[in-house]
Amino acid sequence: MASKLQFLMYFIISVFSIFLAVACTSDNDVPFPDSEAPSIDFEGSALTRGIVNAxxxxxxxxxxxxxxxxxxxxxxxxxxxxxxxxxxxxxxxxxxxxxxxxxxxxxxxxxxxxxxxxxxxxxxxxxxxxxxxxxxxxxxxxxxxxxxxxxxxxxxxxxxxxxxxxxxxxxxxxLAKVNIKATVEGGNAIVTKITFSGMKTGGNYNSASTDRWSDTKSGSFINETRQPLDTKGVDLLGDMLLIPQNVNNDIKLKVEYILDGVQQTPKEFTLPATVEKWEAGKSYRYTITFKGNNIVFTVNVASWNHxxxxxxxxx
Known part of the structure; x- marks a missing residue:
């Protein structure tokens, strides 16, 4: 009788052990890493939150x-x-x-x-x-x-x-990088106020969406610091990192300036039609050139980092 009980107990333990082993090695399980395996590491250095070129x-x-x-x-x-x-x-x-x-x-x-x-x-x-x-x-x-x-x-x-x-x-x-600078060719020009408006300056991002950006809001950039111009060019607003978007007539640039000591009538521009869209990863530099009573507005497009x-x- 004792021999039968021992055999029955051995049988039950064996079956339970096999069931436990199968349950613990299911094809749906991915084993945890061995504690002796090397750690997952990343490389690089870090300095600032601002514009990144490297x-x-x-x-x-x-x-x-x-x-x-x-x-x-x-x-x-x-x-x-x-x-x-x-x-x-x-x-x-x-x-x-x-x-x-x-x-x-x-x-x-x-x-x-x-x-x-x-x-x-x-x-x-x-x-x-x-x-x-x-x-x-x-x-x-x-x-x-x-x-x-x-x-x-x-x-x-x-x-x-x-x-x-x-x-x-x-x-x-x-994002797209946008910059506005101004130069002067002949005479003395001082920009007293620059207003860049009508672009999208906020929203929600989803990488799976066709347009990627939704629920966007519009904003503007204003600088009222007096900025004397030279032939090399003066950065009027600093680099702007903007949501990729279509460049349409809603986006305007207004310049208030002094030419040869005389306050001029403010000039307002729409952006050059040569660029129809600001694309992610590209840099757009718009240049305003003062030539006497005339103002020439141009744009240069390049990869963010060559x-x-x-x-x-x-x-």
Whole structure:
């Protein structure tokens, strides 16, 4: 009798052990990284929140990340969720270190600048499909106070034969850079007030939408500082980082100025028709040239950064 009970107990324990092993190794499970695996690290340096022309100009960014088996079976596991990545000396650091898991493919998504009181937006998120959502973005400031909104996407495979190095993030500008400068050819000219109005200076961003920007609001830029002009050119408003948008007759530039000591009748312009749209990652420099009683208005278009074509890589 005792022998039968022992056999029955052994049978039950064996069946339960097999069931437990199968349950713990389901194809839908993705194993956690080994504690001895190298950490997932990012590279770059960071200095300022303003206009970014190179990685050295960047400040902290937020990163999202998931990994799933390279084989294609198994549920993705999230490793980063709006994690703050910031500069510590010459490296990027973050809290709660994550480690590589071999045999998996990783997807990383990032938004610059990181969410804080001066980031220029109310909230930001990214889902597993890499769709960025940014709410209540404000681009009504200029110069050093302007916010250079950028996003980055990076795929990395961690095979079974080793581990990846540090992850570089190829940030791309989501805004257009616009600048107004003035020169004088002959005579003396002083700009006493400049008003640039009618453009979109705020809204909500969704990377999956065709137009990307919605619920936009209009604004203006005004500078009432007296600015004597020269032949080299004077920056009248500072760099403006604006939502990509159509350039139409609603956007106007009004100039109040003194010519050879005499206050002139203010001049108002619509922008040159040669540019129909401000596109993300491009730079638009408008130049007003005072030639006696005549004013010539021109525009030059270029990539934001000639060496990178508008892409800033943190590496």
């Amino acid at each position: 990685a050295d100009d960047m400040s902290a960014f937020d990163v999202w990340g998931w990994y799933s088996p390279i084989s294609g079976t198994g549920t993705a596991r999230q490793v980063f969720d709006a994690t703050l990545v910031s500069r510590n000396g010459t490296t990027w650091t973050y809290d709660n270190i994550q480690r590589w898991q071999q045999g998996n493919s990783y997807q990383f998504y990032a938004i610059y600048p990181s969410f804080d009181a001066e980031c220029g937006y109310g909230s930001a998120s990214c889902d597993q499909d890499g769709i960025f959502t940014i709410n209540n973005f404000d681009c009504s400031k200029t110069g050093d106070e302007a916010v250079d909104l950028m996003t980055a996407v990076r795929s990395v495979k961690c095979g079974t034969d080793g581990y990846p190095g540090k992850v570089s993030m190829p940030f791309q500008h989501e 060496s990178t074509g508008g892409i800033i890589t943190v590496e």
